[in-house]
Amino acid sequence: MEIDQETRREILVGVVSVGVFIALLMWVGATYGDGSLTQTGAIAAVGVIVVFVLLMAGVGYWMAQQY
Numbered sequence: 001m002e003i004d005q006e007t008r009r010e011i012l013v014g015v016v017s018v019g020v021f022i023a024l025l026m027w028v029g030a031t032y033g034d035g036s037l038t039q040t041g042a043i044a045a046v047g048v049i050v051v052f053v054l055l056m057a058g059v060g061y062w063m064a065q066q067y
Contacts, residue, residue, distance in 0.1 A: 006066070006067075010063060013059055013063070014059075017052075017055055017056060017059055020052075020055070021048070021052040021055075024048045024051070024052075025045065025048055028041055028044045028045050028048055029041070031044075032044055
């Protein structure tokens, strides 16, 4: 089965976006956690989730404009 160029690009953008999300969560855990997550760390984790949702919305909008 051959995968076309657009599908490859969509897969790559999705994988990179999720990779950024995981890296940011790991950064929050390393910065604000010392066995447990502090209140500031929890707020930072919620911020990372909000950024991820906005990033994925932007990526979806950008992909929709490609066609």
